[in-house]
Amino acid sequence: MSDTMDSQNPSPTEPQKLYRAEAVRQLDGLVISQQQIPAIALMKRAGRAAFDALRNRWPEVSSIQVFCGGGNNGGDGYVIAGLAAQRQIPVTVYVGVPADKLKGEALEAHGFAEREGATLVTSLAELPAVEKNTVLVDALLGTGFSGELRAPLDAAIEHINRSPAPVLAVDLPSGLNADSGFAADAVSANATVTFIGRKAGLFLGRGPALAGDVIFEDLGAAPAVYAQVPAQLTRYSGGSLERLPARAADSYKNQFGHVLIVGGDHGLGGAALIASEAAARTGSGLISLATRPEHVVASLSRRPEVMAHPVVSGQELEPLLESPDVIAVGPGLGHSPWSEQLLARAGRAPAKLVLDADALNILAGGRVLAGIKRDDWVLTPHIGEAARLLGIPTAEVSADPVAAARAIQEKFSGVVVLKGAGTLIAHADGVDVINTGNPGMASGGMGDLLTGIIASLIGQGLALPAAARLGVWLHGEAGNRAAAAGQRGLLATDLLPHVRELVD
Ligand SMILES: NC(=O)C1=CN([C@@H]2O[C@H](COP(=O)(O)OP(=O)(O)OC[C@H]3O[C@@H](n4cnc5c(N)ncnc54)[C@H](O)[C@@H]3O)[C@@H](O)[C@H]2O)[C@@H](O)CC1
Ligand SMILES: [K+]
The missing domain is CATH 3.40.50.10260 (YjeF N-terminal domain)
Structure with missing residues (x-):
């Protein structure tokens, strides 16, 4: 913590400290x-x-x-x-x-x-x-x-x-x-x-x-x-975030991480495609997708760079789990036996994990990965998923989102990204907040995009809290740039060109 002259008026390269009322009274x-x-x-x-x-x-x-x-x-x-x-x-x-x-x-x-x-x-x-x-x-x-x-x-x-x-x-x-x-x-x-x-x-x-x-x-x-x-919270803006290092002229793809996206149950294929494309546009060296067979052709024709694999069971997922550095489970995962098998297998892989959407709901259900704490995973709940993870009403999460983020982090360890108008990032050393983004981003697919971005940044070598912070900032800032053309009708994939501009 900085205790220089300007601890409360930090330069743009330093984060800000935020306080609760009780701390301000002190x-x-x-x-x-x-x-x-x-x-x-x-x-x-x-x-x-x-x-x-x-x-x-x-x-x-x-x-x-x-x-x-x-x-x-x-x-x-x-x-x-x-x-x-x-x-x-x-x-x-x-x-x-x-x-x-x-x-x-x-x-x-x-x-x-x-x-x-x-x-x-x-x-x-x-x-x-x-x-x-x-x-x-x-x-x-x-x-x-x-x-x-x-x-x-x-x-x-x-x-x-x-x-x-x-x-x-x-x-x-x-x-x-x-x-x-x-x-x-x-x-x-x-x-x-x-x-x-x-x-x-x-x-x-x-x-x-x-x-x-x-x-x-x-x-x-x-x-x-x-x-x-x-202070209770640390607020990061663009200038105070750790960024990816510049790429050397003699770089090769294996240096930038292999991300596997797992998701896309029947009728939910788009979410997994969005996450995989987001990982690609954030700079991953290799991207694989494990999804229901019916989504493979769509993925190949939309993004041939993504290695799309059909999986009908957890067993078919097994051979895909060895090489990725990061596995993101959840986009369009659904909650069928197929979904549960995939999450259970992915949870046993040696890779770091990002869990979103139905992966979090399954986790909250307690039948898969029960009682597990991991330092090498990022959980990205919205308020409803946060409430399920804690077994409390949504209103309780809204009434004190900082306490909720902290409680989820204590329960599951790792890094918790609690999404909202100020997105919270809870980790072992504290809770951070990032304020980029706009209400146009309240549309389907935005969460899947964030999952792909964070997974990609982890694969490119950022520590989990730094990847979560930069990912949340990039996502919101790309959303702000994309919203220049209008907030209403803003689509998750509209953000992709801006993610690419901003990530370097
Ligand atoms: N303590 C200090 O040294 C300083 C305090 N400052 C100011 O003082 C404020 C804090 O002052 P206070 O602690 O007196 O609190 P506030 O002035 O914020 O609120 C207290 C008043 O609100 C009423 N109130 C509380 N809950 C209510 C409710 N639900 N419905 C209706 N009325 C309600 C209370 O009856 C009381 O009259 C700060 O926000 C700041 O503006 C500044 O003057 C700077 C220095
Ligand atoms: K006031």
Whole structure:
């Protein structure tokens, strides 16, 4: 872990640290106790940073409406209102929790806004109509939010979301869970200024969609403070990932791995073809496919480079299992006796494994590979498959995807890729998150493509966690490039040319 000056503002070649609310509370406490910055000074810094961010982003701002809750998040909002009033920007504050219920710094900040001449209203109906350059500030709830949203803040959130004016969220969009990215009703913001530590929930689940652009302000917290509180997640972007090495001029195909794709039960042949083509376009030296006989001709005519083998039983798979470096089982595997036999045999091969889709469902069923832990496999569940692997409801996985990814990794070892709006990669040393991708990628075949990409990267020599990270990033980034032509109608195979462009 880096403890340099810039541990929270890493260069583009370093990953970012993300924190849970509890860890941010610890950081806040240490800044106050060890750096001797009083809580009110910290709140003033937070308000000032948010106000500066607002003017930076909306330089034409002509009026501001601030929505304040009853805790310190509301306190930040009152500071923003006071600063706006000082600068003669007309500002109205919706006081969501009556002043006589405010305490400590929030009460002090309320006094500051009032003294500076901000207009304070206690009902949404009293807010003036928004004008062309009105900006809304959401300071209803921050890291102290928990449980189900209570009145009257639910109505305030609805009011903000119905307004045509742009929204700056303070610390977190109100209603968003800071740890999980879970949200029922929550503010949808254009930008979010977040303080002291980047909250994990901004990058998970609904977080990225609700937060808009995330601006981070450390408020002067010292590197020594960050060194005392472990981060919960590490967030990688393109520049911070380990890449494949350049190829030497005298390279030969055996250096780039042999991947075997196993899948394609009756009616499911396309998934296995997509995975094999993805491995080919990611740069594997050799690609084999073991599938139902009826899919072989289709594979040969679409991609003659892939060695397609018909298999009607686990026994026929056996001779194909010796030479591959990596075997990916799952795309279109189905859940017939054929599927179970193939997974059982592949599980005994000497190769590294990538398991996806029905291979995970079979694994969850407990009849095949029961009780096995392996350091040399990657499991790539979506939320539903994750729930089955853990034997818990899907809602529980959504409520805390980081805990779910970690639990699957503890149960099965190896590397777990939990796919979602922020895809999590859990491994022995921690949990990572990657945010590439777009909703156009919610279509059949995308998971098969990812499986082929990750298998190929492992075959080309990356360690499993690095292959999973780079694979997830490539998949999402290729999806973003392909979506330039439109998100609706985006197909998995549309990503292949972009995977090829990006992998080098
Ligand atoms: N502690 C610090 O040193 C700093 C804190 N800061 C701000 O303080 C925030 C955290 O402040 P707090 O811990 O006071 O928490 P919040 O202000 O986020 O939330 C607490 C308030 O929300 C209410 N609340 C909680 N759950 C609710 C629900 N389900 N429905 C309706 N109301 C609910 C509580 O009754 C309380 O009034 C951060 O997000 C950040 O904005 C910043 O000022 C920077 C420094
Ligand atoms: K907020």
